[in-house]
Amino acid sequence: MLDEYYRNGKLFITQMLKNEDPIKYFGNRDTVFARIDIDDIFIKKYYRQPLSELLGSANVSKIDSERDLVKLLGRYFEVSGKSRELLNASFFKTENGRCSYCGQEGKVFANRSYVFPFERKIDSIAPEEERLRFCKRCGFTFYSGMAYLYAKGELLFFFDSYNLDSLLLINSAFKDLRDPTQMNKIKKFTIPSLHPYETMLITLYEFTKWLKQKGILTETIEILREIKLILFSGSAQIYLSKVFDGTILEKIVRFFNVLISKGEALYQSRPGEAPQKMRISPSDMIFHGFFRNLEVSRGHLAENLRPRDQIAYSLLSGKVPFEALNEVIMERHKNKQQFPFYYKTFIISFLEAFGLDEERSMFEQINALGYALGREIKGTNLESFLWDIFRARGYEDLLNSLAELQLKLKIPLDWRFICAYEKDWRKVKAILLNGMANAIYGGRESE
Numbered sequence: 001m002l003d004e005y006y007r008n009g010k011l012f013i014t015q016m017l018k019n020e021d022p023i024k025y026f027g028n029r030d031t032v033f034a035r036i037d038i039d040d041i042f043i044k045k046y047y048r049q050p051l052s053e054l055l056g057s058a059n060v061s062k063i064d065s066e067r068d069l070v071k072l073l074g075r076y077f078e079v080s081g082k083s084r085e086l087l088n089a090s091f092f093k094t095e096n097g098r099c100s101y102c103g104q105e106g107k108v109f110a111n112r113s114y115v116f117p118f119e120r121k122i123d124s125i126a127p128e129e130e131r132l133r134f135c136k137r138c139g140f141t142f143y144s145g146m147a148y149l150y151a152k153g154e155l156l157f158f159f160d161s162y163n164l165d166s167l168l169l170i171n172s173a174f175k176d177l178r179d180p181t182q183m184n185k186i187k188k189f190t191i192p193s194l195h196p197y198e199t200m201l202i203t204l205y206e207f208t209k210w211l212k213q214k215g216i217l218t219e220t221i222e223i224l225r226e227i228k229l230i231l232f233s234g235s236a237q238i239y240l241s242k243v244f245d246g247t248i249l250e251k252i253v254r255f256f257n258v259l260i261s262k263g264e265a266l267y268q269s270r271p272g273e274a275p276q277k278m279r280i281s282p283s284d285m286i287f288h289g290f291f292r293n294l295e296v297s298r299g300h301l302a303e304n305l306r307p308r309d310q311i312a313y314s315l316l317s318g319k320v321p322f323e324a325l326n327e328v329i330m331e332r333h334k335n336k337q338q339f340p341f342y343y344k345t346f347i348i349s350f351l352e353a354f355g356l357d358e359e360r361s362m363f364e365q366i367n368a369l370g371y372a373l374g375r376e377i378k379g380t381n382l383e384s385f386l387w388d389i390f391r392a393r394g395y396e397d398l399l400n401s402l403a404e405l406q407l408k409l410k411i412p413l414d415w416r417f418i419c420a421y422e423k424d425w426r427k428v429k430a431i432l433l434n435g436m437a438n439a440i441y442g443g444r445e446s447e
């Protein structure tokens with residue numbers, strides 16, 4: 001992650017100088033950056049700027065002492081409570097050695113959590129000479145990367161792009177999601193979340209909504225393909241990290257845009273439905289209606305939200321996790337919780353946004369079959385077949401349960417679709433069951 005974070009620092013430094021003196025620092029960022037001498041004077045003059053961007057200018061301007069600044073940094077990074085100094089504990093505490101980034105021999109200092117925050121904790125038990133150390137130039141550039149770092153709960157993330165102008169654009173747009181009264185951490189949204197991927201998915205949804213409101217959705221989508229999203233989570237020894245490619249980001253944002261528009265259209269056609277189902281705006285109807293209802297009931301919030309985090313991870317990876325969804329739907333059914341609203345709309349919109357045409361037709365066929373079956377058994381003692389099918393542990397098992405159900409129902413079933421996807425029988429089972437459950441305790445088939 002060094003290169004990615006370094007580019008953010010480079011962007012911040014060049015942008016800061018361009019704002020300060022547009023004539024002196026006119027031109028290409030690479031050229032401008034190459035010209036700058038990052039020495040002690042430079043560091044002393046500018047070290048408060050990235051801090052001020054990270055923490056909010058109002059929060060930093062009131063504070064004079066380094067000790068207090070370090071304390072504030074503790075809101076984002078692991079900083080010892082005893083730390084009193086910033087500059088003398090990092091950039092100015094040098095010895096001779098080789099910079100881990102540029103490889104040059106000279107004065108280097110040991111990495112600090114606020115310089116490059118993603119040195120794995122496990123490395124702290126590695127021999128001292130294997131830990132990251134930086135020359136002043138590289139170190140200050142990494143340190144400046146914090147200006148474009150975002151945090152929500154235990155989640156830390158940032159964007160990257162080879163095109164620094166696109167990187168600047170995405171950051172300028174994204175910064176409005178921060179809350180200056182909360183040390184510039186990402187705002188609280190209406191859907192509470194705990195785990196990293198569900199938090200990220202909700203944040204991207206809110207980002208899409210905000211871009212739409214600002215009228216800059218179209219131009220932002222155009223640059224998203226060049227952008228990467230890098231996510232870190234965890235505070236203990238082990239970090240979780242994941243990189244999301246721009247093509248995924250672009251599709252996710254397009255997908256959310258469709259959900260928002262469909263929610264508004266749905267509201268137009270059936271006013272009154274949103275307030276009835278949930279107290280939210282029409283644009284949020286579909287995303288909220290579906291995503292909020294993926295919470296299970298295990299008596300502990302972290303556990304209740306864990307399956308949803310897994311589902312969010314799959315969605316962020318461009319996949320519909322039918323089996324994980326089925327686990328949630330069955331668990332909710334057992335606990336008499338509602339079926340996730342707008343199930344079909346959500347899934348079809350996702351498969352369309354990601355261009356998964358084959359999977360879409362598979363979903364439509366099997367979902368329709370499941371829904372039809374569910375309608376037949378709804379309210380009868382045959383409802384228990386939902387659980388028989390759920391327990392099927394193989395393709396044969398699944399066919400046997402269905403054969404038995406067919407016998408009881410005394411109606412012919414069109415099994416061609418199921419046989420056509422024998423290899424994917426787990427997915428088939430999940431889609432079928434979700435369709436059945438939707439008919440039994442959910443909503444309209446079209447949704």
Ligand SMILES: [Zn+2]
Pocket residue numbers: 099100101102103104134135136137138139
């Ligand atoms: Zn260096």
